[in-house]
Amino acid sequence: MAPYESAKDTSEAADLRAGRRKAARYAVPIAVAGVAAATIGLVPALATSGDPDLPKVTAQELIEKIAASDTQQLSGNVKISTDLGLPSFGGMAGGFGGGGGADRGDDDGDEKGSAADPKSKLMELASGTHTLRVAADGPDKQKVSVLGDASEYSLIHNGDDVWAYDSASNEAYHAKDEGASPEKGENHGAVPKGELPSTPKEFAEQALKAVDGTTSVKVDGTAQVAGRDAYRLVIKPKQAGSTVGQITVAVDEKTGTPLKFTLTPASGGAAVVDAGFTKVDFGKPSASTFDFTPPKGTKVTEADEQSRDFKGKDGKKFDEGDLNEPKVIGKGWSSIAELKLPGGQGLPTAGSGDVPQDAQKLLDSLGDQVDGKFGSGTVFSTRLINALVTDDGTVYVGAVTKDALVKAANEAH
Structure with a gap:
């Protein structure tokens, strides 16, 4: 054909x-x-x-x-x-x-x-x-x-x-x-x-x-x-x-x-x-x-009764606004978003009590340690989206290869 x-x-x-x-x-x-x-x-x-x-x-x-x-x-x-x-x-x-x-x-x-x-x-x-x-x-x-x-x-x-x-x-x-x-x-x-x-x-x-x-x-x-x-x-x-x-x-x-x-x-x-x-x-x-009517006995939660803020173990609320607007590096299919994590530091760990055990297992299974001009960090890889999280709290993410992320991080420093 x-x-x-x-x-x-x-x-x-x-x-x-x-x-x-x-x-x-x-x-x-x-x-x-x-x-x-x-x-x-x-x-x-x-x-x-x-x-x-x-x-x-x-x-x-x-x-x-x-x-x-x-x-x-x-x-x-x-x-x-x-x-x-x-x-x-x-x-x-x-x-x-x-x-x-x-x-x-x-x-x-x-x-x-x-x-x-x-x-x-x-x-x-x-x-x-x-x-x-x-x-x-x-x-x-x-x-x-x-x-x-x-x-x-x-x-x-x-x-x-x-x-x-x-x-x-x-x-x-x-x-x-x-x-x-x-x-x-x-x-x-x-x-x-x-x-x-x-x-x-x-x-x-x-x-x-x-x-x-x-x-x-x-x-x-x-x-x-x-x-x-x-x-x-x-x-x-x-x-x-x-x-x-x-x-x-x-x-x-x-x-x-x-x-x-x-x-x-x-x-x-x-x-x-x-x-x-x-x-x-x-x-x-x-x-x-x-048409929808909750069946008898259904527990109903109203959206305005359920806060969209999440709390960490320290009792502080996480606000999505804490994540700054990303900077876009490159263009087209190889573009990479760069943003900063709240607090100016890398990912918390299960040992610090900030990450649930299941989430930590997922991070550990995906993480790959890398080094460069940017210092050190961890690349989390999937078959499509990859992300580099540096120890200083900078995140580089995109539908690009691990090497492309490391290169972008090096060029930003």
């Missing part, structure tokens, strides 16, 4: 950037909270089948097709596999200060976080394979359910209300959506910024933001996903030092909606992220899909 025409590759980067800006504007607002971006195989159920005979298109035309897809209504099942090379986060959420029993709230530290709090509950999507049931009806109604063997976790956005319900613990979490105004037809902030996407569309929108002169983009054949004919858009970094090998997006031939997203690392092997529909329907979901 010969690749399709790849005209208008990176020589017309301006047009590509215009296309992906349009694509971002028309993103399907599937609401799901997940894990921080720094913590984001391929399984048979996700494999594409068949090579449908479709009219040839260029990369520019396919990006414009995504941009023009204004898909606002859909329902179906999505299977997501993530393989960063990390241990499972399933039993560690509480150890990182999230919900599920982490201390939060009042100054006495007695209040416990809700087991249904999305900020910690969906951290498990950072590893393993998960099946999601999704539905959307415009910017005001979305639902995502993570299906377990004998339980289900659902996040529902319906108008001004955001509900999360964990059937395993019979706990619910409720918040008011105080985001963008409905007059503008925008996503109302039901999902905190910087959280993990949950559908191929959302993953694709993130990838398209990187399309510029540092990127190779082409259409490479066709595929069939969830019973629908699709084009394969392949995005590759042209810069050295990136941990990203390539990104493949299967784009629905009829609607222009991304049906499948696969990110493979430069090191080879299984995909780091593979998200694809196994079943999809572009009809209007039933209005009852987005």
